[in-house]
Amino acid sequence: MAEVLVYVDHVDGAVRKPTLELLTLARRIGEPVAVALGAGAADTAATAAEYGAVRVLTADAPEFADYLVVPKVDALQAAYQAVNPAAVLFPSSAEGKEIAARLAVRIGSGIITDAVDLEQGDEGPVATQSVFAAAYTTKSRITKGTPVITVKPNSAAPEAAPAAGAAEALEVSFSEQATGTKVVSRAARESTGRPDLTEAAIVVSGGRGVGGAENFPVVEALADSLGAAVGASRAAVDAGWYPHTNQVGQTGKTVSPQLYIAAGISGAIQHRAGMQTSKTIVAVNKDAEAPIFDLVDYGVVGDLFEVVPQLTEEVKTRKG
Amino acid sequence: MSLRIVVCVKYVPDATGDRHFAEDLTLDRDDVDGLLSELDEYAVEQALQIADEADDAEITVLTVGPEDAKDALRKALSMGADKAVHVEDDDLHGTDALGTSLVLARAVEKTGYDLVICGMASTDGTMGVLPAILAERLGVPQVTLLSEVSVEDGTVKGRRDGDTATEHLEAALPAVVSVTDQSGEARYPSFKGIMAAKKKPVTSWDLSDLDIEAEEVGLEGAWTKVDGAEERPARTAGTIVKDEGEGGKQLAAFLAERKFV
Numbered sequence: 001m002a003e004v005l006v007y008v009d010h011v012d013g014a015v016r017k018p019t020l021e022l023l024t025l026a027r028r029i030g031e032p033v034a035v036a037l038g039a040g041a042a043d044t045a046a047t048a049a050e051y052g053a054v055r056v057l058t059a060d061a062p063e064f065a066d067y068l069v070v071p072k073v074d075a076l077q078a079a080y081q082a083v084n085p086a087a088v089l090f091p092s093s094a095e096g097k098e099i100a101a102r103l104a105v106r107i108g109s110g111i112i113t114d115a116v117d118l119e120q121g122d123e124g125p126v127a128t129q130s131v132f133a134a135a136y137t138t139k140s141r142i143t144k145g146t147p148v149i150t151v152k153p154n155s156a157a158p159e160a161a162p163a164a165g166a167a168e169a170l171e172v173s174f175s176e177q178a179t180g181t182k183v184v185s186r187a188a189r190e191s192t193g194r195p196d197l198t199e200a201a202i203v204v205s206g207g208r209g210v211g212g213a214e215n216f217p218v219v220e221a222l223a224d225s226l227g228a229a230v231g232a233s234r235a236a237v238d239a240g241w242y243p244h245t246n247q248v249g250q251t252g253k254t255v256s257p258q259l260y261i262a263a264g265i266s267g268a269i270q271h272r273a274g275m276q277t278s279k280t281i282v283a284v285n286k287d288a289e290a291p292i293f294d295l296v297d298y299g300v301v302g303d304l305f306e307v308v309p310q311l312t313e314e315v316k317t318r319k320g
Numbered sequence: 321m322s323l324r325i326v327v328c329v330k331y332v333p334d335a336t337g338d339r340h341f342a343e344d345l346t347l348d349r350d351d352v353d354g355l356l357s358e359l360d361e362y363a364v365e366q367a368l369q370i371a372d373e374a375d376d377a378e379i380t381v382l383t384v385g386p387e388d389a390k391d392a393l394r395k396a397l398s399m400g401a402d403k404a405v406h407v408e409d410d411d412l413h414g415t416d417a418l419g420t421s422l423v424l425a426r427a428v429e430k431t432g433y434d435l436v437i438c439g440m441a442s443t444d445g446t447m448g449v450l451p452a453i454l455a456e457r458l459g460v461p462q463v464t465l466l467s468e469v470s471v472e473d474g475t476v477k478g479r480r481d482g483d484t485a486t487e488h489l490e491a492a493l494p495a496v497v498s499v500t501d502q503s504g505e506a507r508y509p510s511f512k513g514i515m516a517a518k519k520k521p522v523t524s525w526d527l528s529d530l531d532i533e534a535e536e537v538g539l540e541g542a543w544t545k546v547d548g549a550e551e552r553p554a555r556t557a558g559t560i561v562k563d564e565g566e567g568g569k570q571l572a573a574f575l576a577e578r579k580f581v
């Protein structure tokens with residue numbers, strides 16, 4: 001059976017959930033061969049194997065952390081040459097997409113980004129994408145070279161399928177461009193203790209209607225009662241009320257949770273682009289004409305400062 | 321020596337319009353108004369600010385697109401860019417990211433550059449990969465997804481706010497940069513700017529000017545193929561209630577019914 005390269009997104013050896021989804025999808029196309037780079041790379045092997053990796057190629061060198069993207073492209077190119085895979089899959093993170101794109105140019109292959117599903121077709125992998133702010137669903141495939149595909153978080157439920165997955169050292173020689181962009185400093189973002197926005201089953205977002213940073217705890221309290229992640233519209237982010245990393249929409253995160261709750265958000269097309277594919281959508285807005293109500297399964301026309309705290313209390317009571 | 325900045329701008333269909341596919345599964349441009357991608361306005365803005373700081377700089381705006389794409393160039397010129405290059409050719413219809421990047425790379429080289437500035441993503445394709453590909457093709461550093469950027473003594477510096485960390489980056493020119501919508505509001509063209517833009521030079525090139533064969537681009541040359549496009553079924557109308565004092569409780573009951581609590 002053909003092998004499929006899967007790029008492992010990890011933090012010091014802890015594999016992030018989108019990679020488990022990727023390994024699950026990769027098994028529809030062939031046998032996953034994981035590629036893990038940087039500090040802790042070898043520690044990813046056990047998890048990768050649990051989700052079906054038949055081999056785990058690992059490399060660590062200071063270049064991976066000290067320079068932007070290109071050292072990783074060099075490593076993926078080395079893995080590509082060593083494995084001769086049927087496809088190369090990446091998580092659709094900013095970094096994943098950039099590595100994928102440069103690899104595609106180097107190996108003379110087409111690239112598909114932001115797939116939300118993947119299956120094996122007669123002529124290779126077929127990717128489902130959500131386009132024009134999720135108004136359309138397309139099916140595409142790559143017609144030149146080895147398919148390089150990036151897949152969005154939440155595209156599949158991770159399923160364990162234990163395989164051998166032993167770590168093997170990958171030999172990488174860095175290109176001249178590898179040290180072109182220096183990472184002068186890196187400050188890790190502090191964890192809020194809440195679930196990751198793109199991975200959460202429930203997301204509660206606040207918009208301009210929240211009225212100020214001092215009011216966001218109203219949104220956070222509801223999120224915490226549901227074990228949810230907190231999101232924000234761009235209007236709330238631009239006003240400085242909530243960090244940009246929490247922005248949902250075209251220039252923020254795309255989320256596709258089981259439940260999305262929008263409080264004080266009008267539902268502009270660029271916001272919808274980031275949440276339209278959520279399974280259940282709920283909104284609280286005092287304007288009955290707000291476009292967000294076109295999307296909802298349940299909507300409450302009212303003041304969020306009345307409705308949301310009452311909802312939070314009721315959720316707490318019901319959960320006991 | 322003058323700092324030569326090339327800003328890549330895309331002409332896109334208005335996202336608030338009714339965007340759909342043509343029969344050949346490319347974007348139907350007929351029914352929707354086009355404009356300069358809002359995300360590329362941020363690139364033009366940063367170019368103008370970098371040029372202001374430099375002793376001597378020249379900004380060229382570059383687009384690959386149909387005849388109407390000239391509107392996007394005019395807008396950028398009215399914001400303050402100095403000149404424009406329009407790559408237009410019937411054979412470009414249906415070109416994908418790899419093809420577009422080839423055309424942009426050749427055009428950037430022919431123009432001459434120290435710094436290429438792109439937007440973070442196009443508002444129609446939203447791939448966000450072109451700047452990285454362009455850097456790969458040009459063989460220069462990529463300093464991408466910056467929320468802050470500056471140029472000093474032949475070095476470009478910037479801040480990248482990523483998912484897990486904030487990074488400060490640095491590279492020697494020539495380089496390819498992309499900026500996010502966090503980099504600072506783009507200016508509106510002034511009346512004077514709009515008048516001045518009418519007199520600024522716009523150069524047109526076709527594929528032969530860039531030594532690119534028709535087979536390398538367009539729908540035939542594309543490396544990917546869309547086999548089908550379906551409109552997402554409209555969401556079935558939900559329940560909407562007016563809060564009469566029990567809205568939160570009603571919502572909780574709905575969430576309980578759907579097993580979220």
Ligand SMILES: Cc1cc2nc3c(=O)[nH]c(=O)nc-3n(C[C@H](O)[C@H](O)[C@H](O)COP(=O)(O)OP(=O)(O)OC[C@H]3O[C@@H](n4cnc5c(N)ncnc54)[C@H](O)[C@@H]3O)c2cc1C
Nearest residue numbers: 207208209233234235249250251252264266270286287304
């Ligand atoms: C290129 C581009 C990219 C963009 N990317 C994004 C993106 O990624 N994400 C994004 O969100 N936007 C994005 N936008 C911006 C988008 O167009 C909207 O401006 C933005 O989403 C509006 O945010 P909002 O709904 O919070 O604010 P508004 O549109 O001002 O809506 C606020 C809503 O709150 C309601 N309200 C006010 N007070 C209360 C109250 N007390 N109780 C209940 N309801 C109340 C109002 O009725 C109103 O409907 C982008 C725009 C462009 C041009």
Ligand SMILES: Nc1ncnc2c1ncn2[C@@H]1O[C@H](COP(=O)(O)O)[C@@H](O)[C@H]1O
Nearest residue numbers: 328329384438439441442447448449450
């Ligand atoms: N046809 C085009 N002409 C000029 N610049 C483009 C074109 N397509 C993309 N770009 C540039 O590349 C960036 C990223 O585009 P994309 O990878 O398509 O999302 C845009 O913000 C533009 O700066």
